[in-house]
Amino acid sequence: MLSIAGTLRQLGLSALAAAAALSSLSSAAAVSTSNIQVRSLEERAAAGNRLVFCHFMIGIVGDRGSASDYDGDMQRAKAAGIDAFALNIGTDDYTVTQLNYAYQSAANNGMKVFISFDFNWYHPGSDATKVGQLIAQYANQPAQLQVNGRVFASSFAGDGLDVNAMRSAAGTNVYFVPNFHPGQSSNANIDGALNWMGWDSNGNNKAPTPGANVTVAQGDASYQSWLGGKTYLAPVSPWFSTHYGPEVSYSKNFVFPGGALLFNRWQQVLQQGFPMVEIITWNDYGESHYVGPLSSKHGDDGNSKWTNDMPHDGFLDLSTPFIAAYKNGDTNVANYIQTEKVVYWYRRNLKTLNCDATDTTAGRPANNDSGNYFEGIPNGYQTMDDNVYVVTLLKSPATLSVTSGGNSQSFNAPAGANIFTVPAGLGKQSFVVNRNGQNILSGTSLMDITNVCACGIYNFNPYVGTLPAGPSDPLSGDGLTSLVSGLRVTTCQPHPSLGTNPSSPVTPPANPTSNSPPPASRTSSAPPADPTNCNGGTNAAGQSGNFAGLCSFSCSFGYCPVGPCTCTSFGPAGTPPSGDGRNGCPLAGEPDSYKGLCSYTCSHGYCPEGACQYC
Ligand SMILES: *[C@@H]1O[C@H](CO)[C@@H](O)[C@H](O)[C@H]1NC(C)=O
Numbered sequence: 001m002l003s004i005a006g007t008l009r010q011l012g013l014s015a016l017a018a019a020a021a022l023s024s025l026s027s028a029a030a031v032s033t034s035n036i037q038v039r040s041l042e043e044r045a046a047a048g049n050r051l052v053f054c055h056f057m058i059g060i061v062g063d064r065g066s067a068s069d070y071d072g073d074m075q076r077a078k079a080a081g082i083d084a085f086a087l088n089i090g091t092d093d094y095t096v097t098q099l100n101y102a103y104q105s106a107a108n109n110g111m112k113v114f115i116s117f118d119f120n121w122y123h124p125g126s127d128a129t130k131v132g133q134l135i136a137q138y139a140n141q142p143a144q145l146q147v148n149g150r151v152f153a154s155s156f157a158g159d160g161l162d163v164n165a166m167r168s169a170a171g172t173n174v175y176f177v178p179n180f181h182p183g184q185s186s187n188a189n190i191d192g193a194l195n196w197m198g199w200d201s202n203g204n205n206k207a208p209t210p211g212a213n214v215t216v217a218q219g220d221a222s223y224q225s226w227l228g229g230k231t232y233l234a235p236v237s238p239w240f241s242t243h244y245g246p247e248v249s250y251s252k253n254f255v256f257p258g259g260a261l262l263f264n265r266w267q268q269v270l271q272q273g274f275p276m277v278e279i280i281t282w283n284d285y286g287e288s289h290y291v292g293p294l295s296s297k298h299g300d301d302g303n304s305k306w307t308n309d310m311p312h313d314g315f316l317d318l319s320t321p322f323i324a325a326y327k328n329g330d331t332n333v334a335n336y337i338q339t340e341k342v343v344y345w346y347r348r349n350l351k352t353l354n355c356d357a358t359d360t361t362a363g364r365p366a367n368n369d370s371g372n373y374f375e376g377i378p379n380g381y382q383t384m385d386d387n388v389y390v391v392t393l394l395k396s397p398a399t400l401s402v403t404s405g406g407n408s409q410s411f412n413a414p415a416g417a418n419i420f421t422v423p424a425g426l427g428k429q430s431f432v433v434n435r436n437g438q439n440i441l442s443g444t445s446l447m448d449i450t451n452v453c454a455c456g457i458y459n460f461n462p463y464v465g466t467l468p469a470g471p472s473d474p475l476s477g478d479g480l481t482s483l484v485s486g487l488r489v490t491t492c493q494p495h496p497s498l499g500t501n502p503s504s505p506v507t508p509p510a511n512p513t514s515n516s517p518p519p520a521s522r523t524s525s526a527p528p529a530d531p532t533n534c535n536g537g538t539n540a541a542g543q544s545g546n547f548a549g550l551c552s553f554s555c556s557f558g559y560c561p562v563g564p565c566t567c568t569s570f571g572p573a574g575t576p577p578s579g580d581g582r583n584g585c586p587l588a589g590e591p592d593s594y595k596g597l598c599s600y601t602c603s604h605g606y607c608p609e610g611a612c613q614y615c
């Protein structure tokens, strides 16, 4: 165990060095991607080896009305190579109805499923029989996952459950791989265990600090050592960020470090060859670790404030070749890249942005029995880096160029899967892959990095895009019903606003710095600002008519500060004129609320004499 942990620590020490080492491996290997056979589920399930699951929250899909409402999820997961959904259930009154739909849809679409009991709702001390009976209810369904010919089940938490009583109520020798914890349960009656901690932490469910840092790899080692030879179900997760304020009863506001996590973790999984892995999650939007679509039908537990306009589909695209390589026991992903692709992600604001004036949690006490509630910028935010992460999935070498606002960098991208990072800059985010003098992939992201607190809040959820651009994936209907609840700005509307922008040639930014609203610092109080989905506005009620022209100009480009302006229409914002980059200040005697507006409008070439001047 020590040597494994040591190797992994070295891997973790320098992710880029590791990626570079791995990439030279991949470019050395013969890259032939045509018709690689991936081992069948039957073969792998019989051996209980190299299975890929994805955690699916039933609690957020209580609004589904038929099995066919699950078809899109089943098809997309299957196409990515996921073998089975771990159906996370609580004790809601719709649970059985939804389980019925999910099992039916899985059967219709050639997917497997199993139940994962969420012990936030079940009680380890008294619910063993109830858990066993529910397993029995689905044991003979055609879509039930069987491992070694036995009905498979799992959990979230649940230490101390009487596993023998559960099996006896199930009436079958359940293959049970719960999320028990080393040292908190006996491993005697279980077949294996799921480790939930897919993120580096401080060992106490918060972000690591230099003095308290439990890496995912250390979690692997401690589970494997505790389990002896029993089945280890290892976590793979792209991200963690949550931001619930007092508008809900489950207030929580913290992050774990995300960054290059998903890419590095998949490389680790290939090297380690765990018997089973679980992607965390398909649709837990509230904690920002979803890899499934925003458009998949679901309700809104308050997450839409940070998930609207923030698709993660590219995270699943990134995972797809790794899943295939993992199933075949291959440590080199290069042979499994079917389609050349770029996957990129970043947060829409830099961590210096101060949203305290309008944030849903800043200065707002809430129930903190969980110990997970913090006011203002999320606990752990210091562990996030202001980077644009770019993964290239290539069949042969090419050049990658990334422009993040004013920062541009080019890289040699070898064949295979490789990751690159560029410091995040305010403004447009553009990507070009060039091979032999030809742009084979290029495009500008639909999401700019801005110093606008969208919907007024701190949002540490990443935007994920791809080249070629994937289909539009908007949040809609039930997924938006709680968006305005608790907001402190009145201008943020429950509508998606990204629009679609199929991969198109990159137009070189004329003057990257002037394309962005003025930067804010955490020490100064940034003007309260409203969402980027504004595309028209005027002076706010009670504000000087002098603001009207400034607001009308700047709101139409998505910059619509809440104090002086009010947004009157929503949708994709226009691109502001580049101007000559000269900064603007309010005329002497005009209020401070003009500052941001004059700076923005003047730098874009509109500096009306009655209100602003070049400074
Ligand atoms: C935790 O340790 C890992 C691996 O050494 C390192 O990459 C990471 O930066 C550390 N995190 C903190 C907050 O010290």
Ligand SMILES: *[C@@H]1O[C@H](CO)[C@@H](O)[C@H](O)[C@H]1NC(C)=O
Residues within 6 Å of the ligand: 368, 370, 371, 372, 373, 374, 375
């Ligand atoms: C909530 O509890 C945690 C753990 O005790 C504590 O660190 C945190 O400061 C508390 N949050 C607030 C807002 O008091």
